[in-house]
Amino acid sequence: MDRETHGNAYPILPDGEEGFTVEAARMKFGPGILAELGGDAVSLGMTRVALFTDPRVAATAPFAMALESLKRAGVDPVVYDRCRVEPTSASFLDAADFARDGGFDGYVSIGGGSVIDTAKAANLYATYPADFLAYVNKPLGEGIPVPGPVKPHIACPTTCGTGSETTGVAIFDHVEKQVKTGISSRHLRPSLAVVDPRTIDSLPPGAIAATGFDVLTHAIESHTARPFRSRPRPDSPTARPPYQGANPWSDIGSLQAIRLGGQWLERAVNDPDCAEARDALMFAATLAGLAFGNAGVHIPHAMSYSVAGMNHSFTATGYETVDPMVPHGISVVLNAPAAFRFTGPAAPEAHLCAAEALGADTRGAVPEDGGELLATRLISMMRATGLPNGLSALGYGEADIPGLVKGAAAQQRLLTIAPRPVSEDDLRGLYADAMRYW
Template identity: 65%
Template sequence: MAETTAGLPPRETIFTVDPVPLKYGHGALAELGADAKAMGMTRVALFTDRTVAALPCLATARESLRAAGLDVVVYDAVKVEPTDRSFAEAAAFAQEAKVDGFVSIGGGSVMDTAKAANLLSTWPDDLLAYVNAPIGQAKPVPGPLKPHIACPTTSGTGSETTGVAIFDLTDRQLKTGISNKLLKPRLAVVDPTTTYTLPAGVVAATGFDVLTHAIESYTARLFTTRDRPAAPHLRPPYQGANPWSDGGALEAIRLGGRYLERAVADPSDHEAHDFLTFAATLAGMSFGNAGVHIPHAMSYAVAGLNHEYRARGYESAPGGMVPHGISVVVNAPAAFRFTAEADPERHLTAAAALGADVHDAGPAEAGEVLAGRLAEMMKATGIPNGLSEIGYSDTDIPALVKSAWPQQRLLVQAPKPVSEDDLADLFRAAMRYW
């Protein structure tokens, strides 16, 4: 008999926590072989991109896997900011190689591509069948996937802890994704030493992804504001802010506020890089449970419509693109000014954790204080001054709104309703900050 929630209150009273196991610390990559073998892997697909493939961290991972007696096949053709086509190519590789497990070494693009390849090679179907509605059909993942160990090399996306895989749907010029708890890696192996050689521009972009993840999850609608699902298995992955996600989000905000500028300014500041990497994983755990909202919904339009921008630190990437962290944070100050009235106390708490002086700030100033601190940090770390600096103008607003509006899975997580007119105003407000 199917489980039901008949007789219970119409509003949600439950949240669930299903975190990815975590291994964190210097030298963690050297233990990959033992971890993979313990999961029953025998033939491993080692996913990475061309840049990471040439770094010592990839050699360490491959040596550890082979020393454990595992057969390793390397896929180093991951596209930075993946597309529907690159997901399909990666899935075809995994299927042809007949692997029984995945290890991903790289940034969010690498980890998300491994998730998609695992899904599409294990349960073959058209990619859009699994993509979030209303863009795709939101077909449930039919069953368990092969084990996947995710190993981030950037202090940003938190993808090692989430069941989300994001990509460019090229023919529609928008970003979208797949969200299902079965996509979560079996283990996150986080070795902060892999971030020590990142260019400053990459540290800044990915670091602001950490901060926006954390602030969005902390300021998301409360889980108790959702309708109770008709059955427990229909409870969404993004459940809204809750006591468990709040703790990780606030600590990630605090760590980012303290260490992001230091990590961008000095590659040799290993303390800053270590704590920023830990903040990224904390933020991933939090937003993977609570959800993100307006800045991320807007970001998919910003990145999806612009493939010409050349970001600092990403010069080696083929072609232009707006890196994900930049596409998110350029919207964030405008978005938090808008959402603050829904819960001024949470916005002020986030601002204080980020390092803002909130002693004389009342509820009416909450959005401005949080937005001002973010803009101050953006300016200090070389982030573009709003959408105008990455090539957009007011004439692009209708197209941006049209691309962002389908991201209802994210927009409904905001603490107040968002209309198409609101989105137009937000994109206009995000054009320039200083």
């Protein structure tokens, strides 16, 4: 798609950005591929590794296979199984203490995005010790750039959603501020992603739904982001931000991830015996991670951080065995229909293209219909997979909107990727629209 005719509210700058940088992670994919983990670790020079996971994953057959592979290759794995689902500043600090004391020359993470992000943070603070907020994104943190490369990290996802195995972002819940934020640096991108679809065979349907919708929102936000050529040209190549805006390379991965999600997500949730559906979602998650790690995400994710950060009493279907919280994918997708209705007029062709890829009936549609068609298709999929009916189903109401807006407005790194400017008044309207969909 020609981004110059994208209809984007941010115009192409005549003296602005001319290029984009692709920093894709190394990745291997296939059923049973975790059996090769030991050889992968040796190839990266690992001899003593910090093996990050959580108690539930640690009890699974894929984890046992991975652990045996490491030991068989002569690698000494030291297990850290205290990773928290939806990590906090405190859980990141605990992991960092473990990493600093261990004398590790490499890291392996086996789990969902929470585990992978915890390993990224532990690796960072063990390699370059600093006050915790030093590397955290502004305005909640100081936003100091990561000084350089960290130790090798192999990320092995066990959910079909976050794409964290391919990105340089680590997200956590800043409990004191009641908002999620993160650390972002190309140096945090794992050295290798080992993606084994068999790891999600035992994932409950509710978790498949939550993580699967994270895939879709990653991909749609990446595809509908402001174009990379609407950004100012950086002073130097190293100053180009990790989130560069939509570009021809990111569109390849984002559109295919949207197609796979539209075709297979409902079946993966509602038919637990369909391995083909779950395999497709696992691949879509990695594709979406590659795309948004390059282009960026915008309004649904910016809104999600306060949705999750202000609510620690909700118990989602499929997450009954963990502490009450709003799973990341749910906190994101509940904002998505409202957000895409809002951004549709700024990038109509991109929204219509995404709607068609997701499976919406676009016969006779014009580009200006794209945002509404995309929102309608997402809502239909949400209903078919048993997701909550908007933010009100989490317990939010009109009185909570000011607090939600405050948290979202702090996510300027994400909001500036949207295809149109977003004010606090706009955010108030978006949260109101997201309260209920049917």
